[in-house]
Amino acid sequence: MKMMKVQRKSSLSARARHSAAAVCALALLGSANIARASDPLPSDPELEAVTLSAPKPSWVFVERGFVVPGNAIYDTDTGKMLGMVEASTLSDLSIDPAGKAYYVSESIWTKGWRGTRQDMITVYDSATLKLKNEIAIPGRILIGGRKFNFVLADEGKTAYVYNLDPASSVNVVDLVKGKFVKKIELAGCASLMPVTGVGFSALCSDGSLATVKVAAAKPEITRSAPFFSATNDPIFDNFGYDGAKQQAVFLTYTGQVFTAKLGATPTISEPFSIQAAAGVSPADTKPLDVHWYPGARQGLAYHLGTGHAYVLMHTGEYWTHKEPGTEIWDLDVAAKKVVRRIPLEHPASAIAITQEANPKLVLSTERGEDGPSALLILDAKTGEQKFMLENSGGGVMRTLEP
Numbered sequence: 001m002k003m004m005k006v007q008r009k010s011s012l013s014a015r016a017r018h019s020a021a022a023v024c025a026l027a028l029l030g031s032a033n034i035a036r037a038s039d040p041l042p043s044d045p046e047l048e049a050v051t052l053s054a055p056k057p058s059w060v061f062v063e064r065g066f067v068v069p070g071n072a073i074y075d076t077d078t079g080k081m082l083g084m085v086e087a088s089t090l091s092d093l094s095i096d097p098a099g100k101a102y103y104v105s106e107s108i109w110t111k112g113w114r115g116t117r118q119d120m121i122t123v124y125d126s127a128t129l130k131l132k133n134e135i136a137i138p139g140r141i142l143i144g145g146r147k148f149n150f151v152l153a154d155e156g157k158t159a160y161v162y163n164l165d166p167a168s169s170v171n172v173v174d175l176v177k178g179k180f181v182k183k184i185e186l187a188g189c190a191s192l193m194p195v196t197g198v199g200f201s202a203l204c205s206d207g208s209l210a211t212v213k214v215a216a217a218k219p220e221i222t223r224s225a226p227f228f229s230a231t232n233d234p235i236f237d238n239f240g241y242d243g244a245k246q247q248a249v250f251l252t253y254t255g256q257v258f259t260a261k262l263g264a265t266p267t268i269s270e271p272f273s274i275q276a277a278a279g280v281s282p283a284d285t286k287p288l289d290v291h292w293y294p295g296a297r298q299g300l301a302y303h304l305g306t307g308h309a310y311v312l313m314h315t316g317e318y319w320t321h322k323e324p325g326t327e328i329w330d331l332d333v334a335a336k337k338v339v340r341r342i343p344l345e346h347p348a349s350a351i352a353i354t355q356e357a358n359p360k361l362v363l364s365t366e367r368g369e370d371g372p373s374a375l376l377i378l379d380a381k382t383g384e385q386k387f388m389l390e391n392s393g394g395g396v397m398r399t400l401e402p
Contacts, residue, residue: 051127052083054099055400057356061085061093062364062375063145063395071102072393076360076377079387083129087122090142092150094159095400101126103175105140105150105161121159121173135178139165145297145396146191147238153194158214160192160200170200172214184212184219191237193248195262203237203250205230209266227268228252232285236294236321240302240309244402249302249309249333253321254283255294257309259333274311274331278338285318295323298350298396303359303380307333310361310380312351324349324366342383346376352397353380360386364394 058077064070064084071085071093085093091106104122109115119140123133141149141164149162152175161171168189172181189202189210199214207226212219228235233252240249250258256271273282275292283291292313294300299312312325324347330340350364359380364373373394377387 049128052129054126055095057354057400057402058360059400060352060354060362060375061095061398062362062393063087063093063397064393065395068393071104071398074375074389074392076354076362076386079377079389081389081392085124085129086131090144092144092146093398094150094152095398096126097152097156099126101132102129103150103152103159105137105159107140107142121161121175123175123178133178135173135175135180137161137171137173137180138183139163140171147298147396147398148191148193148241151192151194151200153196153200160194162190162192170202170212184214184221186210186212186221191239193241193262194243195264196243196246198264201248201260201262201266203230203235209260209268211262211264211266213264222265224266224268227258228256228271236299238298238300238396240300242302242304244304249300251294251300251309251311253293254285254318255292257331257333257336272336274313274329274338277331277336278329278341283318288317290315290317293318293320293323294325295321296325296349296351297322298352298364299325301351301353301361303353304355304401305357305359308339309333310351310353312348314347323347325351328361328363340383342378348376349373349394350397352399354399355401362397362399364397366394 060074061071069089070087073082085102087104088106088108091104094103102124107119109117119137121135125132140161151160157176159173159175163169163171168186170184170186174181189204191203193201195201199212201209201211204210207228207230208223210223212221233254235250235252246262248260255274257274258271259269261267275282283293294311295314296312301310309331311329313327313329314323314325326347328342329338331338346365348363348365352362354360361378361380363376365376375389375392
């Protein structure tokens with residue numbers, strides 16, 4: 001019996017020891033948790049500020065659109081978005097030729113779309129995309145989607161801003177001093193082209209090309225003889241422009257192609273038909289006649305190095321000039337010959353080209369009536385697809401020009 005008592009006592013003692021150990025362990029765990037809870041939270045890692053290089057020929061600047069304003073920067077070599085140049089709705093972007101700044105011609109109001117209106121050129125640093133300056137101007141046209149309402153001249157020292165309040169005029173801005181200089185009345189004309197040593201030229205509603213000598217105390221305006229009909233066969237306002245050669249390539253709604261040599265006294269070539277250059281029947285203005293027509297919101301991209309124009313074309317009737325393109329026609333302007341036709345899987349509403357030795361075409365495509373837009377990047381020489389960038393903006397596109 002004594003043996004039994006000894007064994008029972010040993011058993012109870014072991015259980016007590018295990019229970020005590022468990023209680024101690026829980027107490028220690030609780031105290032450790034309390035200690036950890038009272039420790040200070042670790043600080044967030046410090047973010048490194050990233051800067052951009054000067055703009056490169058492979059970059060494309062895309063207006064994001066009406067709902068999400070701003071100009072997205074994409075590298076066509078990698079298909080990656082690099083940054084965003086801030087801009088208000090219906091603004092216009094220009095790129096500093098020296099690569100140090102981005103200029104945005106824009107209008108804002110103190111209360112959203114009402115209140116006191118302020119028109120300005122906003123200057124952003126190209127490396128940090130931070131605001132550098134605001135230059136007040138006395139007005140500007142509110143339209144957006146046009147490449148030639150806001151242009152730089154004199155190696156980036158001067159800006160010309162198209163205005164309509166209600167008469168058409170041009171604001172001259174000194175970008176070096178950061179101030180408005182003067183306003184030049186220019187009745188019935190628009191779409192500005194810098195002319196070296198002179199000022200600028202513009203297309204006019206009477207079918208002429210106006211040239212404005214800016215430096216004179218009183219600006220001198222001369223006009224060429226009318227060469228197109230702004231009523232019956234207008235010129236697309238997103239045309240080709242070569243600042244180095246001082247040349248412009250114009251395309252009308254029916255597909256007539258003009259080249260203009262800019263200067264104090266510009267010369268304009270006889271037109272030729274882009275359809276005839278492709279070996280098909282020329283288009284006309286007759287109702288119900290179906291032909292190949294140029295179209296889209298930004299339907300022509302001009303490669304300065306080769307002198308080739310890439311044009312978005314579609315089949316339809318006259319006055320279908322806003323229809324997206326179903327083909328790209330590669331036009332050798334000097335030879336007056338379409339050397340290649342590239343069919344598109346999805347219609348495109350805008351086209352741009354990088355000014356590289358091996359250029360890339362950038363298309364804003366439309367996939368279905370309610371489908372999202374996307375940027376399509378193609379090799380301009382082969383037509384090979386490089387990238388498809390979803391939800392990347394569908395506004396006017398710009399590339400860096402030499």
